[in-house]
Amino acid sequence: MNEPERVRILLIEDDDKTVAYLRRGLAPEGHALSVATDGCTGLIQAAEGGFDLLIIDRMLPGIDGLALLRTLRTGKIDTPALFLTALGSIDDRVTGLRAGGDDYLVKPFELAELEARICAVARRRHSPGKSTRLRVADLALDRLSGEVTRGDRVIELTPREFHLLSFLMLHEGQIVPRRLLLEKVWNYHYETRTSIVQTHISRLRDKIDTDGGRPLIRTVKRGYCMGLHD
Amino acid sequence: MKNTLKSTAFRLSLQSTVISGASAMIISSVIYYAAGSAIRRELDRTIKNEQMEIVSGSEGGTGGVAQSIADELSESNRTFYALLSPSGGMLAGNLRIPPALLARWQGYETLTRADGLALPRHITAIRGLETTLEDGDRLYVAEEANGLLALRYFFAHSFWLYLTGMLALAMAGGFLLVRSALARVQAIALTSREIMAGNLARRVAVDGSGDEFDRLALSLNAMLDQIEMLMRNIQQVSNDISHDLRSPLARLRESLEISRLDAPDDQTEHAFDEAITQVDHVLGIFSAILRIAEIESRARREHFSEVHLTELLRDMSGSFKTVAMAEGKTLDAELEPGLVVPGDRELLEQMFVNLIENAMIYSPVGGSIQIRARAGAGRVEVEIADDGPGIPERERQRVLQRFVRLDASRHREGTGLGLALVASIASLHEATFRFEDNAPGLRVVLHLPRATQLPARDTLPDVPRPA
Numbered sequence: 097m098n099e100p101e102r103v104r105i106l107l108i109e110d111d112d113k114t115v116a117y118l119r120r121g122l123a124p125e126g127h128a129l130s131v132a133t134d135g136c137t138g139l140i141q142a143a144e145g146g147f148d149l150l151i152i153d154r155m156l157p158g159i160d161g162l163a164l165l166r167t168l169r170t171g172k173i174d175t176p177a178l179f180l181t182a183l184g185s186i187d188d189r190v191t192g193l194r195a196g197g198d199d200y201l202v203k204p205f206e207l208a209e210l211e212a213r214i215c216a217v218a219r220r221r222h223s224p225g226k227s228t229r230l231r232v233a234d235l236a237l238d239r240l241s242g243e244v245t246r247g248d249r250v251i252e253l254t255p256r257e258f259h260l261l262s263f264l265m266l267h268e269g270q271i272v273p274r275r276l277l278l279e280k281v282w283n284y285h286y287e288t289r290t291s292i293v294q295t296h297i298s299r300l301r302d303k304i305d306t307d308g309g310r311p312l313i314r315t316v317k318r319g320y321c322m323g324l325h326d
Numbered sequence: 327m328k329n330t331l332k333s334t335a336f337r338l339s340l341q342s343t344v345i346s347g348a349s350a351m352i353i354s355s356v357i358y359y360a361a362g363s364a365i366r367r368e369l370d371r372t373i374k375n376e377q378m379e380i381v382s383g384s385e386g387g388t389g390g391v392a393q394s395i396a397d398e399l400s401e402s403n404r405t406f407y408a409l410l411s412p413s414g415g416m417l418a419g420n421l422r423i424p425p426a427l428l429a430r431w432q433g434y435e436t437l438t439r440a441d442g443l444a445l446p447r448h449i450t451a452i453r454g455l456e457t458t459l460e461d462g463d464r465l466y467v468a469e470e471a472n473g474l475l476a477l478r479y480f481f482a483h484s485f486w487l488y489l490t491g492m493l494a495l496a497m498a499g500g501f502l503l504v505r506s507a508l509a510r511v512q513a514i515a516l517t518s519r520e521i522m523a524g525n526l527a528r529r530v531a532v533d534g535s536g537d538e539f540d541r542l543a544l545s546l547n548a549m550l551d552q553i554e555m556l557m558r559n560i561q562q563v564s565n566d567i568s569h570d571l572r573s574p575l576a577r578l579r580e581s582l583e584i585s586r587l588d589a590p591d592d593q594t595e596h597a598f599d600e601a602i603t604q605v606d607h608v609l610g611i612f613s614a615i616l617r618i619a620e621i622e623s624r625a626r627r628e629h630f631s632e633v634h635l636t637e638l639l640r641d642m643s644g645s646f647k648t649v650a651m652a653e654g655k656t657l658d659a660e661l662e663p664g665l666v667v668p669g670d671r672e673l674l675e676q677m678f679v680n681l682i683e684n685a686m687i688y689s690p691v692g693g694s695i696q697i698r699a700r701a702g703a704g705r706v707e708v709e710i711a712d713d714g715p716g717i718p719e720r721e722r723q724r725v726l727q728r729f730v731r732l733d734a735s736r737h738r739e740g741t742g743l744g745l746a747l748v749a750s751i752a753s754l755h756e757a758t759f760r761f762e763d764n765a766p767g768l769r770v771v772l773h774l775p776r777a778t779q780l781p782a783r784d785t786l787p788d789v790p791r792p793a
Binding site for chain 2: 113114117120121124182184185186187190203204206207254256282283284285286287288289290291292295296298299317
């Protein structure tokens with residue numbers, strides 16, 4: 097279960113520095129990365145299929161990223177897609193998601209953040225969001241009934257804590273950057289100045305990582321990791 | 327009243343009253359002297375003729391003159407005569423001259439009853455000429471001079487009444503005129519205050535009359551256009567810089583992150599982390615500038631929808647209550663249910679996060695933060711109060727500007743853009759907000775326009791809630 101997923105990625109990006117960055121950055125994870133450097137080539141390759149994820153730059157020569165994805169979606173090609181953009185405006189993000197993008201990353205982004213998103217997409221492929229019961233070691237969470245148990249012990253969580261825990265459990269074994277949690281659990285697309293994520297994680301730990309069980313939430317650089325650790 | 331006395335309107339009307347009073351007096355004096363001397367000249371000529379007639383028309387000698395006087399008297403009752411012997415005895419005529427008057431009368435004199443004369447009812451004053459004849463007799467010829475006395479009486483009594491009335495009218499009229507002119511100055515002052523309050527798009531009203539005020543308004547507006555353009559330029563420059571520096575900084579961050587992957591030891595890795603943090607800080611500033619620019623373009627208004635403010639704030643205060651507890655502070659929220667405002671949910675959220683985080687950061691350990699939201703007349707009032715150091719009154723306008731940081735916050739991490747962002751989001755939502763003294767601490771009071779009331783909903787919209 098903790099095996100890193102090998103994801104076949106098509107990167108459609110004209111900027112060779114970004115390409116080099118992603119090649120180098122994603123190499124340790126063992127993903128298969130193909131690159132198209134303009135919109136037309138990207139469109140053809142994506143349409144041919146065989147990819148688990150498209151990473152598309154918003155600004156491309158030939159066909160721009162938005163139009164490219166719209167074309168693919170019209171052609172019933174629903175390979176998950178992640179937009180990259182140098183612009184960070186709200187409008188930009190919203191139109192990207194409306195065009196059929198599954199996620200959105202503003203440059204510069206952290207490799208850990210990209211990796212977390214790639215894994216999320218990969219996981220969706222294997223268990224496409226249907227599984228309502230999540231399990232990490234002896235911690236179980238039922239997304240439908242809202243019940244959380246560790247061993248035999250029932251754990252009461254606030255809605256926010258529940259949301260946070262299910263997100264972490266969905267990303268078991270991955271580094272989940274704090275910024276990603278802010279974005280996905282709080283829907284805050286900006287840095288906060290108070291320790292909002294840290295505080296909630298620590299409350300969550302107080303509730304689940306007690307009673308002598310092995311701790312499940314580990315703090316790593318800029319983020320957290322869910323799972324049994326050695 | 328004190329204000330009225332100090333006002334330009336009052337001062338100007340007083341000045342004009344004094345000037346018109348003085349000129350009225352000068353003109354009246356001139357008229358008085360001109361009219362008086364004209365009347366006198368006319369009278370004097372008549373008297374002279376009369377006297378010549380008597381002297382030259384008689385056969386000479388006392389008897390002749392007395393005879394001429396008697397002839398003239400039968401013709402007119404407005405003329406008076408007296409012929410006196412050198413010793414003072416009355417020889418002929420109808421004018422009895424008292425001895426005192428007789429002693430001082432020389433040449434032309436204007437006389438009234440006050441001089442001891444017995445005059446007929448219809449005559450109030452006479453003007454007469456004294457001549458000594460060849461035989462030593464003295465001849466007095468006088469004409470009715472009611473006009474001269476009336477003129478003098480007018481200037482001595484009625485004139486003051488007229489003058490006072492006129493001055494009062496001038497004062498009142500002047501005050502009204504000047505005040506209506508100054509109303510436009512007042513309007514200009516109000517407009518400029520609005521502009522100073524941040525509404526740079528406001529302009530002074532021009533009524534097209536082309537008068538001095540219109541010309542003043544036009545040149546003020548031209549000046550404001552210039553200022554606005556300069557401000558825009560400055561903002562444009564900072565937006566451009568942010569935009570242009572983003573890419574190289576993004577590149578730098580990428581290089582740092584790649585290099586970190588190859589870091590030979592923890593120490594080097596830590597150094598890279600430190601550098602990445604610094605780059606992120608700069609990028610954060612640029613993002614905030616660009617975000618403000620995006621908000622100020624007002625394009626987000628097109629995406630306005632109904633935002634359930636109560637839920638948004640309840641949700642948010644829930645999260646921050648946890649943070650407050652961890653920091654040994656308390657956070658209380660008092661939220662009226664069912665508050666809905668038209669707006670951009672994400673931006674409103676960002677605004678409140680900013681304000682609540684400010685309150686959290688500045689309230690001391692053991693302090694408390696209060697969030698209150700309630701409906702008012704056509705608007706929603708939100709208050710966020712803390713018991714920290716507050717903002718001195720003279721700084722309250724300044725802190726809304728970009729990059730302004732008070733000394734108290736200089737040592738804290740931050741971009742100096744937080745409140746500028748809040749101000750721009752508030753203005754996008756046509757919300758007003760002000761800082762108040764929470765004694766101690768700061769209270770931010772926001773007034774948002776209210777959307778049509780919807781039924782209260784108690785569920786959190788975007789957090790899955792366990793059953």
